[in-house]
Amino acid sequence: MDILPILATLRRHKVTATLLILQIALTCAIVCNAVFLITQRLHRMDMPSGVAEHELVHLRLADIGRRDDEKARTAEDLALLRQIPGVTEVASVNQVPFGNSSNNSGIKLDPKQSQSTLNMTTYFGENLAQAFGVQLVSGRMLQPDDYMDFDAVVHAAQAGDLKHLPSVIVITQALAERLWPGQSALGKQIYLGSEVPLRVVGVVRGLVRPSIWDDAMAQYTGILPVRVFDGNYILRTAPGERDRVLKAAIAALKKSDPHRVVIAQHIWDDMRSDFFRQDRAMAVLLVGVCIALLVVTALGIVGLGSFWVAQRRRQIGVRRALGATRANILHYFQTENFLLATIGIGLGMVLAYGINLFLMQHYELPRLPAIYFPVGAVALWLIGQVAVLGPALRAAAVPPVVATRSV
Amino acid sequence: MFTYYLDLALRSLKRNKVLTALMVLAIAVGIGASMTTLTIVHLLSGDPLPGRSSVLFFPQLDPESPVSQGHTQPYPMMDYRSAVDLWSAHRADRQAIITSSSAKVRLPDSGQPPLMLGLLSTSADFFPMFDVPFQYGSGWSADDDAHRARVAVISAGLNQKLFGGADSVGRILRVRDTDVRIVGVLKPWRPTPLFYDPWSQNFSKTEDVFAPFTSSLEINQGNFQPYTCWHVPKDPRDMVHADCVWVWLWVELGSPAKVRDYARFLDHYADTQKAAGRFAVGSERVRLRDLMTWLTARGQVPDDVRLQAWLALAFLVICLFNAVGLLLAKFLRRSGEIGVRRALGASRGAIFAQCLVEAGVIGLLGGFFGWVLTLLGLWLVRHQPVDYAHLARLDTTMFLATFALAVCTSLLAGFIPALRASRVVPGWQLKAL
Known part of the structure; x- marks a missing residue:
């Protein structure tokens, strides 16, 4: 197909052609970036938690009683919960993954460092790893005789009494790899704050933080041998049993003391979907925008194509x-559209890159991977061809006899 | 044509x-x-308090010592001592000291189960300063602050829930284990964004119970959560003496001259505390932003x-x-x-x-x-x-x-x-x- 006559014709429709090119360029740029944003959000929503997601039930009770009897109360609660049929593990914990409220601490590799190496979240609770279903990769889990009571630990920390502070910790693979790249973390020492030395005795595959302000640090987690008594309970059971277990657990706890307040109760899957609901809403919105954009652009091409065909009936x-031949006419319009789309896509790539630079600066997004460029290009070429097909077929159907008529 | x-x-x-x-x-x-x-x-x-937002200021300073990594802005809150020092200096036209916590609330002698509600602990100036509308009664007085009076103001929503919307001034409410007398009931009040609380979600509701700062420290003792701490507290239930930030302050300054004076006062306070060894940084980490500037800095959109x-x-x-x-x-x-x-x-x-x-x-x-x-x-x-x-x-x-x-x-x-x-x-x- 000879493209020179097409270019010559387009030169006579400079403004219209330019507008169509600009529209294709902008659409291409925005769709590339929007699709990238969507994949970012989807990827974030898939963030691994490290826990047995479909087997957990979470319960949080308020004001569990006066200070002096909270340990007895917690023991009593745990015994009650353990008796519920179907419950396999129970733990009283300080925080839950994706729960939004967290204990965090700066850690150091050398107590003399003036600044902490990084900030990790600290999970407390006897039997926590078993109840969450956290997977051990190397070393050992925390044992019952590692554990100490929370109030005693706080007291010892104030007194500077290292003997009554935890001396071991289990950390995640991600944290181990960050602290000692390529080495085994087992037996290594870290310092909590600047005072408390902790020996790594186990490494787990993963355990996500309760609240995430930087996705890169989502798995910087340590599990400490500290017993807590805050009325924050985790129950593990078979996936199909969770609703029943949750109801039974609340009933059992309320029966033991009707004056207690249940602040939170979840099937754990709901916590994940709650945690990422903004990301999901944004992804849905972006998909909508992409579709709308492509439709508007396609309609623009159909509209302009129809007009050009009508205008050039005599020609x-x-x-x-x-x-x-009819095929010649059909190809003419198809090639014309392909040319316009190609120029538009070329411009669009530059624009897409520019928008990405802007987003990188203002929204801390990573660089747009090169793969999005050809994908965006193919999408727009296809849409252009589909949109122009109708007008082009109509053009091909114009009979030669039109040439002999005056209007 | x-x-x-x-x-x-x-x-x-x-x-x-x-x-x-x-x-x-x-x-x-x-x-x-x-x-x-x-x-x-x-x-x-949007401006949550049109007409008044330009005279309301949010003072910040950095009580932390030593300074931790990557920490360049002061926290949106202060430790107890700094906040009380600034509040009791009375250098502004009005000043409200504020913190929030959760408390178990119920009507004494009623069979209803207790409710877990937000408790806003503040001082008398809070209500006039923020133009808080009252349905019944009024706020408490500065005297009540000084005498740790067992009084409270409740939200329209809570009044509806507990008293069916009737005038409940003078009724008794049990907050945790203490009986407090209701002195005021608010009209429905939902400032958007919820500007006065640096801790809350931007567009959440207000707390349901408002009580004098001094008395609620006693009533709800042990239930105050720190925003952050730079030393492990001796007793996690005692925030007053802990190296933690959890209290904040709003001040009303009617003229540019007063704003300048107050800024100088803050700088002086921070520098004095630094000289005394209590702060690691002095006036360089002091901020005094008006309401809208603070909301922008906080990233409300x-x-x-x-x-x-x-x-x-x-x-x-x-x-x-x-x-x-x-x-x-x-x-x-x-x-x-x-x-x-x-x-x-x-x-x-x-x-x-x-x-x-x-x-x-x-x-x-x-x-x-x-x-x-x-x-x-x-x-x-x-x-x-x-x-x-x-x-x-x-x-x-x-x-x-x-x-x-x-x-x-x-x-x-x-x-x-x-x-x-x-x-x-x-x-x-x-x-x-």
Whole structure:
């Protein structure tokens, strides 16, 4: 197909052609970036938690009683919960993954460092790893005789009494790899704050933080051998049993003391979907915008194509009379659209890159991977071809006899 | 003349219904999307206390020592000692010391189960300073603050729940284990954003129980949570003596001179504390921002919302290109007709005006449907799981802005095509006929 005549024709429709090109360029740029944003959000929503997601039930009770009897109360609660049929593990914990409220601490590799190496979240609770279903990769889990009571630990920390502070910790693979790249973390020492030395005895596959302000640090987690008595309970059971277990657990706890307040109760899957609901809403919105944009652009192409065909009826008739086949006419319009789309896409790539630079600066997004460029290009070429097909077929159907008529 | 152009425009639009519908739809969708997101941005960046926001200031200083990694801005809260020092100095026209916690609340001698509610601990100036509206009674006095009076003010919502909306002033409420007397009931009050609480979600509700700072420290002792700590507290239930930040302050400063004086006072306080070894940094980490500046610094418009606004504007631009292209094609296709009109004596200006009227009609139609789509969009936002959902309504400003945007958009879209159409050379067109 000879493209020179097409270019010559387009030169006579400079403004219209330019507008169409600009529209294709902008659409291409925005769709590339929007699709990238969507994949970012989807990827974030898939963030691994490290826990047995479909087997957990979470319960949080308020004001569990006066200070002096909270330990007895917690023991009593845990015994009650353990008796519920179907419950396999129970733990009283300080925080839950994706629960939004967290204990965090700066850690150091050398107590003399003036600044902490990084900030990790600290999970407390006897039997926590078993109840969450956290997977051990190397070393050992925390044992019952590692554990100490929370109030005693706080007291010892104030007195500077290292003997009555935890001396071991289990950390995640991600944290181990960050602290000692390529080495085994087992037996290594970290310092909590600047005072408390902790020996790594176990490494788990993962355990996500309760609240995440930087996705890169989502798995910087340590599990400490500290017993807590805050009325924050985790129950593990079979996936199908969770609703029943949750109801039974609340009933059992309320029966033991009707004056207690249940602040939170979840099937754990709901916590994940709650935690990422903004991301999901944004992804849905972006998908909507992409579709709307592509439809508007396609309609624009259909509209302009129809007009050009109508405008050039005589010209088409003359060409047909001079021997051009229907296929020639069809290809003419298809090629014309392909040319316009290609220029638009070329411009769009530059624009997409620019928008990405802007987003990187203002929204801390990573660089747009190169793969999005060809994908965006193919999408727009296809849409252009589909949109122009109708007008082009109509053009091909123009009979040669039109050439002989005056209007 | 205008009516004639209008008649011509309507005829021309009717001639090709599909194309007209396409153009109207493109403008309507672009306007609907932009106005939905712009309305949200407009609402989110609104002033919670119009008229008073310029005299309200949020003092910040950095009590932390030593300074931890990456910490360059002062915390949005202070430790107990700094906050009480600044509050009791009474250097501002009004000052409110504030912290929030949760407390178990119930009516004594009633079978109802206790409620877990937000307790705002503050001082007497809070209510006049923030123009808090009262349904019954009033706030407490500075005397009550000084004497740790067991009094409370409750929200309209709680009054409805506990007393069915009746005047409950003088009734007794049990907060944790202490009985407090209700002295005031608020009218429904929901400042948006919830500016006074640096801890809360921007668009959450207010607390349900308000009590004097001094007395609630005793009533709810042990239930105050620190924002952050730089030393492990000796007793995690004793925030008063802990190296933690959990209390904050709002001050009212009526004139620029007072603002300057107060800023100097803050600087002096921070430097003195640094000299005494209690702070690691002095006046260089002191901030005194007015309400709106503080809200901006705090980032009250979420990033996602701003991104959506950019996206919607880009979308509108694309719709605009689309409309321009279609209008251009449409007008130029009528070159013959235009040529005849020109030959019969119509001036360029007349042709231009006629085309612009046609574009304007499309714009108005687009604006109308855009307004419908905006309402639909805001309805969708109200059903989104976001904390500002209840805000999403179209006010008069944004309603007018919708139509202004629509007409500007379509006139802009009509300008180039109309100009081109008015340049049609009549001679050539007549020959072609």
